[in-house]
Amino acid sequence: MNLFVETFLFLATLVYSYLEAFVKLFVPVRRKSVSGELVLITGAGHGVGRATALEFAKRQSRLVLWDISKHGVEETAAECKGLGATVETFVVDCSKREEIYSAAEKVKKEIGDVTILVNNAGVITAADLLSTQDHQIERMFEVNILAHMWTTRAFLPAMMNNNYGHIVTVASAAGHFVTSFMVAYCSSKFAAVGFHKALTEELSTLGKDGIKTTCLCPVFINTGFVKNPSTRLGKILEVEEVVEALMEGIVTNQKMVFVPSNQSVALLLERVLPERALNVLKKMTDVKFDAIIGQGSTQ
Template sequence: MIKFVLDCLLLLPLLLVFILESLLKSFIPKKRKSVTGEIVLITGAGHGIGRLTAYEFAKLKSKLVLWDINKHGLEETAAECRKLGAQAHAFVVDCSNREDIYSSAKKVKTEVGDVSILVNNAGVVYTSDLFATQDPQIEKTFEVNVLAHFWTTKAFLPAMMRNNHGHIVTVASAAGHTTVPFLMAYCSSKFAAVGLHRFNPLNTWYSMPLAHLNFSLCRLCENSLGPTLEPEEVVSKLMKGVLTNQKMIFVPSSISAMTVVERIFPERFLAVLKRKINVRFDAVIGYKSKGE
């Protein structure tokens, strides 16, 4: 025990150096990278955040690969991207189906090329308590919100490694950092997605200049901390994070403070605080399957 404490004390100078480095970097404007010509795959691109993100990449002349289960919405997104001057390839994909993901990934590699920016955006949410949530709904929540991230990463990461170039974006949620009433399955799946992203296998297995972004998203959510966020504002923050290789973004930024508070304050106080904040979600985030 004493040896452990001494070893920790020896790390203090290093900690101070890194803190100073981080403070200095915060005052230096981050240079934006070019994504012109990059092959960008976005799941859940048929509407909402996925659609708006596709439009932003289209304006930057990226080559779009769009996935969604909703064919009509997908084709609308692709058509608008083409009007913006970008190439757009639409694939109807069920992100709750592993084999559909793998087979579609093979088609993308053959017909379009190696994906260099992967945006795992598709998501589904059911608003009910544990006993009112049907078993298939719980399964679908995990299949789309986290298991799909495993399958897409396994499908496209090898090419990024070979090319020594790539970027993986995880569109998670504030519910992946703090609990929300009547969203047990959703919160659990998003906690898993955040955990997967924090593991960051690129940095663990290889020392490569590949950037991971965990975009923590609180979309169409009401609370007493501030006004409801508009999708356009959220996507603007997302794009800034991608183009400047930021590791994690909280939207709204107050969610970041909430994650710290939960680790410090007593449980009874947290219960009162959450009632005061009164978070309410009123929309599906990023993905909506047929019949929902």
């Protein structure tokens, strides 16, 4: 195929895609059912993980809940069982590859094939780079991105065999926009977003169109992990509104879920505005939170 024909096809596809997007503004989006699906959620003992488990429980999904906290994951399980869901719990430290693989084998042998995997577990340290200790940096990468790879490698083969499943990556706005005093955290979340995009592309290349992917990217959430966050533009999110957007993204097979949705506009502006203008815009936004500043002790 020559370059002229390829260019024509590209332009035709571009016009068709815009027309399709316009029509979809007036057509209700088809939503899939998650009833009966085997859903595994990491970091299910609190915050977004717990709220997501409760939403799946309301939709009659079967649940497998992982968390490093036995008390937290059992509390979540009790609430989900109160909604009529069947629930199995595992205490798993997602910073440890061996624990992930071991727990995954038990799930596959004793419960069945996971059809929806929600990689939600995450950790954060808010400090400047020199005050962030080596073990904190390592743990952020172990939990925020490497764990996603280990869980996906464990449960993807069955999805591939059946050409069916859904992999959810809980990332962050910090995977698209940088923030001072979060160098390691932003780096790990950029990696999580990259993982989602690369996995999505690879599944498409392999023709596995039955395996869907969704990436969640919220701004600061009121979970207590970041102390006293504030911003002049927008607001600090509540867990419930983030999970509502996530569930909508899952049942409608959205690839990228921004909360709030205007982040997509900000992402476009970052790519087209001059650096000087972007700096002014960042000052207007004025994102703040309590962070450690200064050379930290390694003791």
